[in-house]
Amino acid sequence: MQLPQKDKTLIETKGISETQLSDQLETFQNGIPFVKILDYAHLGKGIKQLSDQDKNEYYQFYENSNIKVIKFIPASGAASRMFRLLHQFLDEVEINEKKIQALLKTEEFLPLNPLIHQIDRLAFYEQAKQLSKQSSQNFENYSQAEQAVLILKTALSEKGLNLDALPKGLIPFHNYGDKIFTPFEEHLEEAKSYTIKNNNAQLHFTISEEHENNFIATLKQYLKSHNKENIDFEVNFSYQKPSTDTVAVNLDNTPYRDENGQLFFRPGGHGALIHNLNEINADLIFIKNIDNVSKKQTDKRITTEYKKVLAGVLLKLQNKIFGYQKALEQNPTTELIEEVQVFAQDNLNIKSPSHKACELLNELHRPIRVCGMVKNDGDPGGGPFWVEGDNAEQSLQIVETSQVDPNDEKQQQILKEATHFNPVDIVCGVKDYKGQKFDLKEFVNAKRGFICQKSIEGQDIKALELPGLWNGGMAHWHSIFVEVPLSTFNPVKTVVDLLKPAHQDH
Template sequence: MIELKQMSDLTGFIRTHRLSGEDLREIQLQGKDLREVVNNYNVLVSEKKQVKLIKPATEEEGLISIDNLLDDLAYGYEAIENKPVKFTPMSGAASRMFGFLESYYQNASDDDNEKVNTFIKGLDERQPGPHFSFVRELKDVLKRDNLNLSKLVDEKKYKTIISYVLNENGLNYRNKPKALIPFHVQNGRAILALEAQMEEALRYGNGNLFITILHEHQDQFIQAIEKIKKENNELSQVYIHISEQYNSTNTIAIDPATKEIVRNNDGKISFFPAGHGALIKNLPNSGPSILRNVDNVTSDEIRKQVIDKYHKAFSVYLSQIKTKVSTILTRLDADSISETDLRDQMFALQKQGFQLIIDNDSFSNAPFDEMKRIARIALNRPIKIVGVVKNQGEPGGGPFIIEYGDYRIISIVEKDEIPLEQKSLMEKGKYFNPVDILADPVDYKGNFFDLTEFINKSRYFIVSRRFLGKEVKRMEHPGLWNGTMDGWNSIYVVMPNETFAPVKEVNDLLRLEHQ
C-alpha cells in the first residue's frame, strides 16, 4: 500500500516534471516503479555522501595471505559437492583498448607515437617478439585488398594499418566487445578472451559459464561460441548462460543546469545503463561463482595455476567456513548451543580471517537471548572471498577499513568515492582490487538470498556524460564489488601479482604473461 503522503509526493513529482501518461507507461515498460524514478531524481539533485576511510587494510589487520589457504586445502576440492560456476561480465566494448590508436588515426598526435611504434612492432613478425595474436587475421584482410603488412610497415603507412585494425573494412575492433578480441595463441590458433574464459569454466569441473552482454552483441557472441566449439572440441562441454543487464536497473539523467529530466530527440524520457552494480541481479543463484574481469586472462600455464592452486583453495576454504556457519545457525534454530560455545565459535571464525559485520563488545556483553539474535543476524549473510594483490600503480580501488552504519568493515573503495582530504590516506593503501572474487549468494538452508538487501545504497556514483551533444548528470548503482557487496561477510586474501594481468590497452597483450 502506498501511504497518502507518498501518493501526494508522487503526484507533486508528476506535476513538477510535467510527466504525461505516455511517460508513465514508458517507466512501466522499463520494469520500473515511479517511486524508483523519484528516488533516482532525488539522488541526482542531492549532495553525494562520501565514503569515510578509517585506515588501509593490511595483513596485520584484515587481510590474510593465500599461504594460509594452501596447506592441503586445494586437495579437498574434488570432495566439494557444489563446485563454483564462472560469472564474467562481457558487455564492455574493446574501444578503450584501442583508444590511443583511435587518437592517432584521427589526429596523428605526437603524444601517442611511442605507443603506436610499440603497437606496430608487435605486428611485425620479422622482428623478434612479442607479437599480437591477431597478426595473421590482419594479414588476411590486407591481402584481400592487395596490401602487404610488411610493406606498409616499411613505408610507415601506419594510418592504413590502423584503419584495417579499427574499421569495418578490416578487423572492426572498434565495434567489437572486448571478449571477442584475440588475446593469445595456443596450438597455432588465435584465442579470443571468450575462449580463455570457457577453458577456465571447464577447469573448475562443471563447465558452466555465465556471461552478461549487450543485446546488440548477441549475434556476434552466438557465432563466436559456435566457431570456438567447432574448432576446440573439448569446449563443446561448456554450457554458456547468456543474460543481459535488466532494463529495470537503468536510471534517468538530469540537465545539471536546469535540473530537468533528460529526454531523447523524440521527447521520451531517456534511461541509461547504471554501472556494473546493476549486474547483482544477474549473479547465478545456483551456488558459488568465480567473478573476474573478461580481460584478466593470462597465458595458459599461469591460468592453470590460478585455478588449480588458488581458486580451488578459495572453494575449499569457503566450504569449510560455510559448514561452520551452517552448524552454528542450525544449533541456534534448535536452541542447542550454550553461551560459552556460541561466543567461542564466533571468535574462532573471525580468527580465521572471516570478517563478520558485528560489534564484538556489544555481542560479548549482551544477555544470552540478545547474543543469539546478534549472532543470527551476523552469520546469515552471503559470503565472498576477495583476492587482492600488491598495488603496482594500476588504476582502480583497494581494500580499506570503512564505516558501515554502526560497524567497521573492509570494503573495496575507489578514489572517486572519498573526499579530497582523504586522498593521502588512500595513497597509503598497499593493495589493489584485481576483481578476483568467489561469491556465494546461498544461505545455510540452500535458499538464494535477496541480494538487494545487502547493498550499501549510499555508495552510488554520480557521473557526467555527454548525451545529444550536452553534458548530463547520471546515477550509477554502487559498484558490484564495492557498495553492492558491503553487507556480505568476507574473507580478503592477498594473492601473487602474477595472477593479475589486465588488458586495458592493446599493448598490454605484449606483456610476458600474455605470450
C-alpha cells in the same frame, strides 16, 4: 512529482516504478556522500596470507567437495575503449613515414610506439594484413611503419575486421600458432581447470543483446574444434535488465530530455549485474572480469591453484558458520554464544558481535565472498579498506578511488598508502544454512552509487551508476580478503597491453 503520460509509459516499459525514478532524481539533488575510509586493509589486518600448508588444505577441501559450481563473467564491455588512443592516432596520421614518426614522438601518442614496431605480435595481425594487401595495391612498397598504420586502420574499420564494433570478449587476444583465442574462449579453457564437477562445466556471461549471435557462433566453433576432452559445457548468457537503467539529468539536476522530449535512460553500470547474479542457482560462484586472461601456462597454473584455494577458504568457513547457526537455533547456551562471538570477530571481521542468540544468528545470516587481493605495483585504484558505516560500525569493503573525498588529505593519504588492490577475483557463497538462496538485493548498500559527468550529443549531463557489483553491491556480505600473486592478474585495458609478456610467447 507529477509525471506526464509519455514518461509513465516509458518507465513502465522498462519496469521502473515512479518511486524508483523519484529516488534517482532525489539522489542527484542530494548527491552521494563520500565513503569514509578508516584504514587500508593489509596483511594481518583484513587480508590473510596463507602458508603452503594452508593452501594445500584449502585446495584439497575444494577438490573433495561435491557442489554445483558456476563461473560468472561480466562481458558486456565494448572493445572501443581499448582502442580509444589508437583511434585518435589513426584520425590524425597519414600514410607517410615522416609524419608517422613525428606523431609517435608526441607525448600523447608515445605509448603507441610498441604497437607500430611490434604489430606482428598481435593475434589479429595476419588477418588484418591480408585484408590490407587486398585493399592497397602499393602495400609492399610502404615502409614498416606505414604498413603498420594501414593494418591497424583495417583492423578497426567497418570494411576490415571491424574490431571497434565488437565486445572486448570477442577480440582476438592470443595467437597459439594452430589457433587464435578470444578472451571468451580463454574463459572456456580456464573453466576446464577448476569448475568441472561430474564432467560438467557451467559458465554465465553477461553480454549486450546485440552481440549474442556472435558469442553463440564463437561458442559453437570452440566446442567443435577445442573440446577434445568432451566436457559437457553449459554456457548461458544474460543482459543487464532495462529496470536497472538510470535517468540522466542536466547539470542543474532537472531531467534531461532528448529532441523528442523523452526522458533519457542509461545502463546503470556493473552494479546492475547483482540482479543477474541473483538469478543464478549454484552453491559456489566464481567471478572474474572478461579481459583478465593470460596466455602463459605458468600464469594459468597459478590462477587455477588459487581459484581452488579461495573456493576452499569459502567452503570451510561456510561450513563453520552453518554449524554455528544450527547450534544457535537448537541450544543457544552462554558458552556457545561466547564461542560464536570470538569466531565472528576473528574470522568474519565483525567488530562487535551481539550477545543475544537471535541477533547473532542474524549477523551470521548473509552471503559470503572470498576475494583475492594483489599487492600494489603502482597506482592503487580500487582496493580493500576498513570503512565506517552509517551507524559508525566498521566493515571491510572494496572501495573505488572516486568514492573517496579528493579534498580530504587524510583520506587521500590512506588511499596512497594502500598495499593491495582489487583484481576482481571473487568466490561467492549465495546459499544459507538451510540450502535456500539469499536474495542478494537485500545486501546492497543503495547509498554507495556513483554520480559522473557524461555527454549526450555534445551536451554535458550527469549520470547515475548503481553501487558497483563488488563495491556497494556486496556491502553487507561477509567479506574475506586473501592475498593472491600478481601473476593471476593480467588485464587488457588498452590494445598495447596485448604486447605484455602475459599475452605473448616470451
